[in-house]
Amino acid sequence: MQDLINAVVELMEEEALELTKKYLGDGKSGKEVFEAYQKGMAEIGARFEAKEYFVPELILSGELMQAGSELIKPYLSAADSAADEKKLGKALIATVEGDIHDIGKNIAGMMMDIAGLEVKDLGVDVPTKTIVEEAKNWQPNIVGLSGLLTLAYDPMREVVEGLKAAGLRDKVKVIVGGGQTDEHVCKYVGADIFATDAMVNVTYAQKWLGGK
Amino acid sequence: MIIIGEKINGTRSRVGEAVKNRDADFIRELARRQYQAGAAYLDVNAGTLPAREPGDMVWLIELIHEAAPEAILCLDSANPEALAAGLEKAAAYQPSKLMINSLSGEQKRIEGVLPLAARYKTELIVLGLDDSGIPETVAGRLAVVRRLVGLCREQGLADEALYVDPLVMTISTNTQAGLVTLETIRAVKAEFPGVHLTCGHSNISFGMPLRSVLNQAFMALTIQAGLDTAISDPENRDLKAMALAAEALLGQDRHCLKFNRAYRARQIGPPA
Numbered sequence: 497m498q499d500l501i502n503a504v505v506e507l508m509e510e511e512a513l514e515l516t517k518k519y520l521g522d523g524k525s526g527k528e529v530f531e532a533y534q535k536g537m538a539e540i541g542a543r544f545e546a547k548e549y550f551v552p553e554l555i556l557s558g559e560l561m562q563a564g565s566e567l568i569k570p571y572l573s574a575a576d577s578a579a580d581e582k583k584l585g586k587a588l589i590a591t592v593e594g595d596i597h598d599i600g601k602n603i604a605g606m607m608m609d610i611a612g613l614e615v616k617d618l619g620v621d622v623p624t625k626t627i628v629e630e631a632k633n634w635q636p637n638i639v640g641l642s643g644l645l646t647l648a649y650d651p652m653r654e655v656v657e658g659l660k661a662a663g664l665r666d667k668v669k670v671i672v673g674g675g676q677t678d679e680h681v682c683k684y685v686g687a688d689i690f691a692t693d694a695m696v697n698v699t700y701a702q703k704w705l706g707g708k
Numbered sequence: 709m710i711i712i713g714e715k716i717n718g719t720r721s722r723v724g725e726a727v728k729n730r731d732a733d734f735i736r737e738l739a740r741r742q743y744q745a746g747a748a749y750l751d752v753n754a755g756t757l758p759a760r761e762p763g764d765m766v767w768l769i770e771l772i773h774e775a776a777p778e779a780i781l782c783l784d785s786a787n788p789e790a791l792a793a794g795l796e797k798a799a800a801y802q803p804s805k806l807m808i809n810s811l812s813g814e815q816k817r818i819e820g821v822l823p824l825a826a827r828y829k830t831e832l833i834v835l836g837l838d839d840s841g842i843p844e845t846v847a848g849r850l851a852v853v854r855r856l857v858g859l860c861r862e863q864g865l866a867d868e869a870l871y872v873d874p875l876v877m878t879i880s881t882n883t884q885a886g887l888v889t890l891e892t893i894r895a896v897k898a899e900f901p902g903v904h905l906t907c908g909h910s911n912i913s914f915g916m917p918l919r920s921v922l923n924q925a926f927m928a929l930t931i932q933a934g935l936d937t938a939i940s941d942p943e944n945r946d947l948k949a950m951a952l953a954a955e956a957l958l959g960q961d962r963h964c965l966k967f968n969r970a971y972r973a974r975q976i977g978p979p980a
Contacts, residue, residue: 551880551915594786594816596841599878599914620841646719646755647786676719676755684757 497524497532504536505543507556509563512536516567526571533564537610545695551603558606584611585637585705587697590618590627592643592651597674601642604673604694611698613638613705624651628658631668637705640697641687642673649681656686669704671697709951710937712782712807713747714908716768718755727754727764735768736775743776745942746975749807750776752794753784761785762793769797777801782833784809788820795828807831809939810873811860813838813852818859826863833871833906834860836892842875846891849874853896857903867902871937876907879922880915886926890933897934906937909947920946928954949976 497519503512519529540557543549587608591601598620609615616634618627631639639659641652652672659665670687677690691697715738718724726734739750750772754764769781781802783794791808798806810833811821825832834856836842836849843849853872860870874892877885889912893905907930913922924947927938931954940947948970956967967976974980 547917550917551878555881596837599881602881603915621839644719645786646761647758649757676721676724678721678724681757 497528500529500532501536501539504533504557504560504564505539507540507553507560509556509560512560513563513567516564520567520571525576526568526573527576529571530565530568530576533561533568537561541607541610541695541698554603554606558610561610584613584701586614586616586634587638587640587701588616588618588627588630588634588636589640589642590622591620592627592641592648592655593621593623594651595643595645595648596620597642597644600644600673600675600694601640604640604642604691604697607694607698608638608640608701611701613701624654624658627655628662628664631659631664632662636668638669638671638697638701640671640673640691641685644674644676646676648674649684652685652687669700671700673697709931709955710749710904710906711747711942711948712749712751712809712906712937712939713742713745713779713942714751714939715742715941715943716750716772717753717784718764719753720755724755727756727768730767732771735771739772739775739779742942743779746948747942748780749782750779751782751784751809751939753809754790758787758789761787761790765790765794766797769794769801773798773801780805780807780831782807782809786817786820788824791821791824795824795830799828803828805831807833807871809833810835811856812836813856815839818856822859822863825860825865829865829869831869831871832860832865833873834903835873836875842877844888846888846895849888849892850895850899853892854899857900867900868904870900870902871904871906872896872900873907873939874905876909876911876926878911878914878916880913886912886929890929893930893933893935904937905933905935906939907935908939910940920944923947924950927951931955931960932958945976945979952976 500515589605591598605615605617671691672685672687673691682690718727752768754761756764781798785791808825808830812835836852838852874889876889879885909923909926912926913919927950952967952970955961956964970976
């Protein structure tokens, strides 16, 4: 199925979807076809890191993956579907209270999704209480707090304190994300790491959660 | 084109370092160079944690005033305490001409920033967003701006003191983003002819290759839409050349004098 992988990587939507239908019709298993998409997505991620692909290509690849998955779903066995569930772990992400910047958060969420995490995005300007409550109820492995403004650091710190108070801090890894985060901010907030680009999250998520 | 020099911003890593290490020479040089390159206003953003931001803001203002006493200070913070400390300092130097960056429709900013602008009679950058975020539509942004212009008028601020920023989102995640900004500029200008229109252009190209080309094209388009002020790097020759070219082409530069003078001064075109 190298032609399908290539069509995904080159973002030729019509061709990729035609090939998907053809292979599924020819009796390839849903799992095999899905794996072709995953290989394609991995190459797209690599091209993004190499600055050959940019944000529009990532977004289009997300759409293509979505469309492909819709075609593949009926061909997945129950066992495949269970295995297809996001198995790496769960990530809860939000832009903290007082900040409304969301480009970085959205890209980070998409990259984690593609990398196999189940991602729940609470949106922007999310109150501390909401984030902590959701962490209690949904029990994520990772909490990603995003913010571009200086004023975002205090709410980030409050979320970490809230997680501590709820007895959750040693159960989750906390990432602070934003173009101007650094070690100083990370320490101030009490996070585990800081991320200034989307791939950092993926690298650490895979490390922490025992993926490859 | 009125230029608000954007470089003294602690969220840029080299400036952040200079603020933390109290590198006065670095800040003075940045102020002097921007002013010489044509920035009438200099944005001042300490970018530090809230607890130390007021002190850092005052320190920056002292240095900028030393290096470029004629430049108008544009105090950039969402933290009212930092703004209050900075305004007190800046007003001692230059009470008649001050700017705050920025007011938005967020309740906290209306309560924290607007009274300071009224008290010090500052100019004010007004953002087209509120507590629900950045409206996606032109009508949504115009509604926020309309409400804020009204609040500013109630506080005795003249329309001419307001610099409306329609906000710029990247085209990499939404290809309509540029159009929304351009149409918002037109709509604000039509409804409030007295206000200035400003924006930072570089957001338009976030996540894209060849960002400088996109930024320059967007500069020309925003000027045609009615923009008269840019929050930018005044030392960016290409961006400045594009702004001057657009003004000359749109009949906003009498006898093309500004364009030709900038050329003769080697501010645009091939460097000397």
